[in-house]
Amino acid sequence: xxxxxxxxxxxxxxLALHPQVAVRPEPFxxxxxxxxxxxxxxxxxxxxxxxxxxxxxxPSLAEALTTCHIAPSRWPSFAKAFASLLESEVVVVRDPAExxxx
Amino acid sequence: xxADKLVTQLKTxxxxxxxxxxxxxxxxxxxxxxxLSSSGQRDERELTTAEAKRVLDQLRELQVFYxxxxxGEPMVRRDFFELVEYSVAPNAHGSxxxxxxxxxxAFIDAEKARRLAAMDYLDIQISLDGADAATNDAVRGAGSxxxxxxxxxxxxxxxxxxxxISVVATRHNVPQLDRFKALADDYGxxxxxxxxxxxxxxxxxxxxxxxxxxxxxxIYDWLMAHGEGVLTGDSFFHLNALGxxxxxxxxxxxxxxxxxxxxIGDVYACPFVIHDEFRAGSVRDPGGFxxxxxxxxxxxxLREPQSAGACASCGAFDACQGGCMAAKFFTGLPLDGPDPExxxxxxxxxxxxxxxxxxAVQVALxxxxxxxxxxxxxxxxxx
Numbered sequence: 001x002x003x004x005x006x007x008x009x010x011x012x013x014x015l016a017l018h019p020q021v022a023v024r025p026e027p028f029x030x031x032x033x034x035x036x037x038x039x040x041x042x043x044x045x046x047x048x049x050x051x052x053x054x055x056x057x058x059p060s061l062a063e064a065l066t067t068c069h070i071a072p073s074r075w076p077s078f079a080k081a082f083a084s085l086l087e088s089e090v091v092v093v094r095d096p097a098e099x100x101x102x
Numbered sequence: 103x104x105a106d107k108l109v110t111q112l113k114t115x116x117x118x119x120x121x122x123x124x125x126x127x128x129x130x131x132x133x134x135x136x137x138l139s140s141s142g143q144r145d146e147r148e149l150t151t152a153e154a155k156r157v158l159d160q161l162r163e164l165q166v167f168y169x170x171x172x173x174g175e176p177m178v179r180r181d182f183f184e185l186v187e188y189s190v191a192p193n194a195h196g197s198x199x200x201x202x203x204x205x206x207x208a209f210i211d212a213e214k215a216r217r218l219a220a221m222d223y224l225d226i227q228i229s230l231d232g233a234d235a236a237t238n239d240a241v242r243g244a245g246s247x248x249x250x251x252x253x254x255x256x257x258x259x260x261x262x263x264x265x266x267i268s269v270v271a272t273r274h275n276v277p278q279l280d281r282f283k284a285l286a287d288d289y290g291x292x293x294x295x296x297x298x299x300x301x302x303x304x305x306x307x308x309x310x311x312x313x314x315x316x317x318x319x320x321i322y323d324w325l326m327a328h329g330e331g332v333l334t335g336d337s338f339f340h341l342n343a344l345g346x347x348x349x350x351x352x353x354x355x356x357x358x359x360x361x362x363x364x365x366i367g368d369v370y371a372c373p374f375v376i377h378d379e380f381r382a383g384s385v386r387d388p389g390g391f392x393x394x395x396x397x398x399x400x401x402x403x404l405r406e407p408q409s410a411g412a413c414a415s416c417g418a419f420d421a422c423q424g425g426c427m428a429a430k431f432f433t434g435l436p437l438d439g440p441d442p443e444x445x446x447x448x449x450x451x452x453x454x455x456x457x458x459x460x461x462a463v464q465v466a467l468x469x470x471x472x473x474x475x476x477x478x479x480x481x482x483x484x485x
Contacts, residue, residue, distance in 0.1 A: 022197055024118070024165040028111040031120065033167035035200055035223055040120065040167070044108055 008079035014094040015064075015082065016056040021090050025049065032090050039088050047074075048081060055091065109353050115405040118164035118395065120359045123373045126154075126182070127174040127365045128475035131208050134231075134242045136270060136304040136311060138374055139364070141174040142477035147366040149385070151181045155188055157363065157385050159195040160392055168200030168223070172373070174365065174475075177209040183217065190223040198223055204268060205229070206246060207253025215256035219263070227268040227294060228253055233281035237274050241311070258289055266333065268294040273310070276317040279324050283332070294333040295325070297340075300432040300442070301374040302471050308433070318445055319344060340425035340441045343418035354427055357382065357404035361395065369394045371404060374428035377472045411438025418446060434468040 017023070020036040023043070030043040032052075043049050051061075051068050058064040061082060065075055085091040129144035130137075149157070161169065169189065176182055190198045202225040210218070210226075218224060228250050232238030235247035257265050267286045269275065275282070279295070286293040300308035313321060322341040325332060325348050336350035351359075356372035363369055367385040370376055382401050383394035395401065413424045425441020433442040434456050440448040456464060 022165065022167060024167070026116050027114075028108065031116075031167070033200075035167075035198075038168075038200070038225065042108055 008076065008083070010079050010083050010086070011062040011065075011075065012060050014059055015061050015086070015091050016094050017052055018089055018092050023049065023052065032085075034088070034090055037089055039090065041085065041088055041090050044081075048078070051078065051082075052085075052091070056094070109351060112351065112355070112359050113353060113405065113407075115358050115401065118161075118166050118392075119361050121168070121170065121355070122161070122166055122361055122363065123170040123172060124157075124363045125172050125174060125365050125373070126176040126185070127179050128473075129178045130174040130206075131178065132175065132206050132243045132246055133477060134229075134246075134303070135307045136231075136241060136272075136298060136302075138299060138302040138304060139172075139174065139376055140302040140471055140474045140476055143475045144174075144178075145366050145473075145475060149365065149367050151184065153367065153386070154181070154185050157367075157391055158185070158189050158199060159193070160385075160390050161199055162193070162196035164392055164395070165196065166199055168202060171201055171203035173204075175206055175208065176203055177205055177214075186221070186224065190221060201225070202227060202266075205253070206242070207250045210253035210256050212256050212259065215253070215260035215262060219257070219260040225266065226257065226262065227266040228257075229268050229270075230282070231270050231272060232275050233278035233285060237278065240274065241272065254289055254291070264290055264292050266292045266294045268296065270296055270298050271313055271317075271321055272298055273313050273317065276313050276320055279321075283328070292331075292333060294335070295321075296335050297337040297426070297429075299374040299426065299428050301428055302376065303476065305432050305468070305471060312443060315445065315447070318443060322348070337426075340422045340429075340443060341445060343422040343445045347421065352421075353423060356380075356427055357401040361401070363391065369398070371400065372428060374426070375431060377431070377469055379431070379469070381472070409438045411436065413438070413440055413448070416440075416446065416448065431469060432471075434464070 018034060021032055021034050024031045029045045030049040032041050032043055043052060047070060051064050054064045054068055058067060065078060070078060082091055125139055127144055127148055128139060128141045130141040133142050186201050189201050192198045200223040204227045207228045218226065230238055230250045231241045238247040269282050283293050298312050318341060322344045325338065330349045338348055339352045342348060342352055360372055361369055362373045363385060364376060369382045369384060369391060371380040371382065382398035385391045387394065410419050410424060413419045425444060427437055429442050430437050435442055435449060435452055442449045442453055456467060
């Protein structure tokens with residue numbers, strides 16, 4: 001594992017699913033649909049779904065991964081996958097000033 | 103998971119369709135010569151408003167994200183707005199379901215355009231099969247080009263946003279691809295280009311309308327050059343045998359990730375196979391749509407690994423997947439062999455042999471669509 005990948009800047013970001021995104025469980029993981037930009041994306045592992053749903057309750061992606069018991073060796077691939085979800089706006093960076101929801 | 107593994111998973115079926123087409127009515131003000139559903143006259147067995155709402159509630163429970171509404175001309179139904187508004191609004195059964203609907207535009211006047219523009223989760227596809235009136239009207243009927251353009255003007259004036267212009271690629275409009283794109287750009291619209299199928303009335307016109315081999319290469323090159331900026335509904339995956347894959351999933355989704363609900367509630371594997379052989383059940387059956395999707399014999403068998411048949415020894419099979427089931431079926435070709443528009447020409451011999459048969463034999467060998475709602479030809483009234 002490369003250390004610059006585990007130091008992926010996204011890991012320290014507070015993330016959340018976009019409020020207009022719906023997630024539907026499927027045998028391979030889940031389908032996520034963005035009602036705003038009409039994009040359909042595949043979350044291709046059940047663990048991706050668990051982490052995606054946990055994002056909003058944690059101050060950073062790294063902490064969400066920890067809570068969901070994702071082994072650090074898998075963090076780089078999760079960081080990459082969430083970076084791609086960020087690009088399609090399925091996931092957004094929360095405003096840190098808003099803190100945690102609830 | 104790699105993209106290939108994902109496709110393998112998708113082929114075994116999903117808990118609910120990704121993309122469901124619902125033809126709301128067989129009634130239509132036009133009589134396009136390539137109509138997939140042979141539409142024209144309303145079917146008296148059409149689903150009622152209450153039945154349609156029950157289907158929508160079930161789709162909500164299945165978490166279907168959006169539906170493609172078509173026809174016929176869906177706006178002919180008096181409850182069109184009622185059903186669309188019911189679909190997009192969340193209720194006790196679940197979230198709203200986004201609606202994309204296909205229309206010839208006849209009923210999108212200035213007032214309707216404003217009403218459509220005010221709705222969330224609504225996409226509109228205006229059908230146009232020629233970049234000028236002569237090319238378009240030869241296929242879609244006299245006045246249909248102006249009708250579509252008027253609807254586009256009204257949507258633009260109402261600030262609807264980026265609607266879609268939906269083009270079926272034919273021998274006559276492939277030379278106009280750049281003009282379609284320019285027209286879409288002028289409106290701030292998005293171009294959608296899909297494959298002509300020999301389904302419905304298209305069974306009778308496919309021979310004259312389908313693109314030539316040279317044009318298939320032009321379509322492929324043009325789509326490669328425009329990337330994801332042009333929508334295709336993944337309909338040209340048979341062209342992937344020409345080179346690197348076009349954007350999309352590159353698979354036949356029939357009964358696996360897509361299906362069709364027809365105006366009377368029958369459920370078919372895809373919008374291009376309205377025929378008993380591909381009818382999985384009805385939303386009026388016990389258990390409704392969900393039961394058909396999850397447990398019908400037809401859909402279960404489509405989710406089994408499919409044989410490559412005569413294509414098994416072809417090096418391009420992984421790229422083109424043998425092409426479109428509906429295209430083979432309605433041209434009288436075996437389902438486990440090449441697509442009639444196989445870019446390697448592997449179907450040419452079989453098609454030529456079929457064409458050499460007497461007409462009566464050809465008719466017997468080519469399945470006919472299950473239903474025909476074409477309006478009877480008008481005969482002059484007797485004095």
